[in-house]
Amino acid sequence: MKGNFNRLINSEVPVLIDFYADWCGPCKIQAPILKEVSEIIGDKAKIIKVDVDKNQEVANRFQIRSIPTLMMFKKGETVWRKSGVADKNELLSVFNTNS
Structure with missing residues (x-):
């Protein structure tokens, strides 16, 4: 995943990464919002x-300590990060700010 991940986050368009796990209750709340x-x-x-259990190297690289953690990248740079569930309006605001 390493090469694909780097290619994804270096995109011209904003990329929101949802670090999650299947067993995580708040992650299940976040999924339909996303x-x-x-x-x-x-x-x-x-x-x-990105499932943190299946992609531990990526999770460690970005120091994911709680899930869900959402990170937005634009041209390889982190432009926003939040741990915990983000609501629809917050996410839309983040996308509008970084588009």
Whole structure:
């Protein structure tokens, strides 16, 4: 995943990474919110889910200590980060600010 991940976060369009785990209750709350936001933003940005249990190297690289953790990248730079569930309006605001 390392090469693909670097290619993804270096994209010209904003990329939101959702670091999650299948067993995580708050992650299950976040998932439908991300789906709704994805439908609203369309191709103006990407939303990618990264399972921390299956991608420990990436999770360690970004010091993911709690989940869900959301990080937005633009051209390889971290432009926003939040641990915990983010609501639809907050996420849309972040996308609008970084588009």
